[in-house]
Amino acid sequence: GENVEQHPSTLSxxxxxxxxxxxxxxxxxxxxxxxxxxxxGKRPQLIIDIRSNVGEKKDQRIAVTLNKTAKHFSLHITExxxxxxxxxxxxxxxxxxxxxxxxxxxxxxxxP
Amino acid sequence: xxxxxxxPSWVICKSGTSVKIECRSLDFQATTMFWYRQFPxxxxxxxxxxxxxxxxxxxxxxxxxxxLINHASLTLSTLTVTSAHPEDSSFYICSARRxxxxxxxxxxxxxxxxx
Numbered sequence: 001g002e003n004v005e006q007h008p009s010t011l012s013x014x015x016x017x018x019x020x021x022x023x024x025x026x027x028x029x030x031x032x033x034x035x036x037x038x039x040x041g042k043r044p045q046l047i048i049d050i051r052s053n054v055g056e057k058k059d060q061r062i063a064v065t066l067n068k069t070a071k072h073f074s075l076h077i078t079e080x081x082x083x084x085x086x087x088x089x090x091x092x093x094x095x096x097x098x099x100x101x102x103x104x105x106x107x108x109x110x111x112p
Numbered sequence: 113x114x115x116x117x118x119x120p121s122w123v124i125c126k127s128g129t130s131v132k133i134e135c136r137s138l139d140f141q142a143t144t145m146f147w148y149r150q151f152p153x154x155x156x157x158x159x160x161x162x163x164x165x166x167x168x169x170x171x172x173x174x175x176x177x178x179x180l181i182n183h184a185s186l187t188l189s190t191l192t193v194t195s196a197h198p199e200d201s202s203f204y205i206c207s208a209r210r211x212x213x214x215x216x217x218x219x220x221x222x223x224x225x226x227x
Binding site: 032034036041042043044045046049051089093095099100101102103104105107 | 146153154155156157158161203205207214215216218219220221223
């Protein structure tokens with residue numbers, strides 16, 4: 001089955017700096033890669049996703065890049081703010097109807 | 113749109129009792145629902161995939177007789193933890209898929225504590 005690795009497990013940045021979280025996946029058939037933000041005790045919230053026919057996607061301060069050949073994808077957050085502090089999960093799926101396999105999570109701390 | 117609710121949001125029970133958790137899609141029909149378990153400071157681990165009107169597909173290592181899943185309608189799936197023990201204490205989260213969307217919409221989770 002699919003295996004998703006996520007790094008780093010914790011990341012501390014100064015407010016205003018950029019943060020980058022990286023994930024690798026094992027199954028080349030995976031074609032949907034969402035990123036979720038989860039605050040303590042709350043549900044995961046989708047923040048951005050990318051499909052395998054696209055190499056990069058951007059939404060304001062958040063961007064995701066995908067390298068299908070290398071089977072890795074990354075989340076980039078620019079101009080970080082304290083409210084960005086949370087746990088971020090990447091995931092991979094083989095598309096509609098298929099399960100998501102999650103990475104181990106990254107605890108992001110943005111220091112004011 | 114695409115709101116998923118869970119009930120209860122938290123429950124404390126004695127060891128040996130059974131607990132039922134409901135997952136509802138409030139404004140859409142969910143062809144597939146997923147149940148996850150999340151231990152503190154860990155990732156979400158898929159327990160089972162539930163399709164309306166058919167038996168759930170359980171992930172390896174998940175006891176189907178202990179975690180009973182019923183997906184009786186397109187808007188409701190239930191997870192029953194039978195004969196709960198302290199090691200079953202966890203955060204249980206459901207998600208629902210709308211139509212042919214890739215995106216899964218997550219419920220708010222249920223925190224189960226077994227004494």
